[in-house]
Amino acid sequence: MKRKVTKAIFPVAGLGTRFLPATKSIPKEIMTLVDRPLIQYAIDEARAAGIKEFIFVTSRGKGALEDYFDNAPVLEQELRKKGKDKLLELLKSTNMESGAIAYIRQHKALGLGHAVWCARRLIANEPFAVILPDDVIAAEKPCLQQMVEAHAETGGCMVAAMEVPPEATSAYGVLDVEEDMGSMVSVRGMVEKPSPEDAPSNLAVIGRYILTPKVLQNLNRIKAGAGGELQLTDAIAEEIRSGRDVYGYRFRGQRFDCGSKAGFLQATVAFGLAREELRDEFAAYLREVVSIPSAAQ
Numbered sequence: 001m002k003r004k005v006t007k008a009i010f011p012v013a014g015l016g017t018r019f020l021p022a023t024k025s026i027p028k029e030i031m032t033l034v035d036r037p038l039i040q041y042a043i044d045e046a047r048a049a050g051i052k053e054f055i056f057v058t059s060r061g062k063g064a065l066e067d068y069f070d071n072a073p074v075l076e077q078e079l080r081k082k083g084k085d086k087l088l089e090l091l092k093s094t095n096m097e098s099g100a101i102a103y104i105r106q107h108k109a110l111g112l113g114h115a116v117w118c119a120r121r122l123i124a125n126e127p128f129a130v131i132l133p134d135d136v137i138a139a140e141k142p143c144l145q146q147m148v149e150a151h152a153e154t155g156g157c158m159v160a161a162m163e164v165p166p167e168a169t170s171a172y173g174v175l176d177v178e179e180d181m182g183s184m185v186s187v188r189g190m191v192e193k194p195s196p197e198d199a200p201s202n203l204a205v206i207g208r209y210i211l212t213p214k215v216l217q218n219l220n221r222i223k224a225g226a227g228g229e230l231q232l233t234d235a236i237a238e239e240i241r242s243g244r245d246v247y248g249y250r251f252r253g254q255r256f257d258c259g260s261k262a263g264f265l266q267a268t269v270a271f272g273l274a275r276e277e278l279r280d281e282f283a284a285y286l287r288e289v290v291s292i293p294s295a296a297q
């Protein structure tokens with residue numbers, strides 16, 4: 001019987017230099033889309049997929065993340081006293097069960113593969129998920145849940161995948177497709193951040209993974225890859241070389257690259273418009289703003 005996926009690793013050790021000066025004092029994962037920190041979107045998605053244990057790989061200066069997931073009894077008491085039931089509910093929905101979160105420090109910035117490897121002792125011998133909170137995915141059925149359901153049929157390793165413009169491959173892990181089955185592809189190779197000339201396709205890895213513990217063992221052996229970093233992509237590609245299955249899953253949903261300013265702004269607009277209480281006012285404002293250039297013509 002296939003093991004259920006109940007653990008997820010959240011690599012959150014990055015410096016977030018693209019968002020300086022904000023990230024001088026706040027982790028980028030605490031930056032908010034409308035009123036929820038990026039990390040909350042990732043946690044909600046993981047919970048919807050049945051994840052019970054949340055493993056954060058952090059670094060210096062990420063203390064705000066730990067505080068965020070702590071209960072806030074004084075605040076709760078205050079809201080209760082004032083009868084602000086809705087806010088109280090909202091706050092409680094972010095509380096985590098005691099012992100459900102673990103924090104591991106990545107002592108050196110040696111890459112995504114290294115960050116995941118840092119959590120190896122908490123994973124032991126079972127399949128696990130990896131969620132990169134920078135990739136925010138708006139979807140009717142949360143992306144990781146789609147993948148967990150697909151993975152229950154296939155087993156092996158699975159990565160979220162999406163077609164990107166051919167000139168953009170050097171920002172992604174890219175799949176060499178063996179067989180295209182529509183929403184799923186079987187993979188015969190993976191390359192981290194290839195130039196467009198070297199890319200085997202334009203089907204890119206997006207930050208959701210379901211991996212076997214073998215990948216952690218591969219991380220013990222492989223050498224630094226693209227950018228001089230230990231790459232998760234290379235450790236997964238090792239599985240293919242060892243004759244084990246790796247799949248790409250074309251999720252249904254819209255992905256925002258919240259690791260970039262433009263992507264973050266796009267996500268803010270999309271999530272703002274998705275909120276009933278904001279939609280009309282915000283849409284009216286956007287219409288007004290975008291009509292200015294044409295009015296000036």
Ligand code: G1P
Pocket residue numbers: 112132135171172173174192193204205206207232233259
């Ligand atoms: C990481 C992975 C890459 C993947 C990307 C998705 O790269 O290494 O394979 O395609 O996330 O967002 P990063 O964006 O951290 O450089």
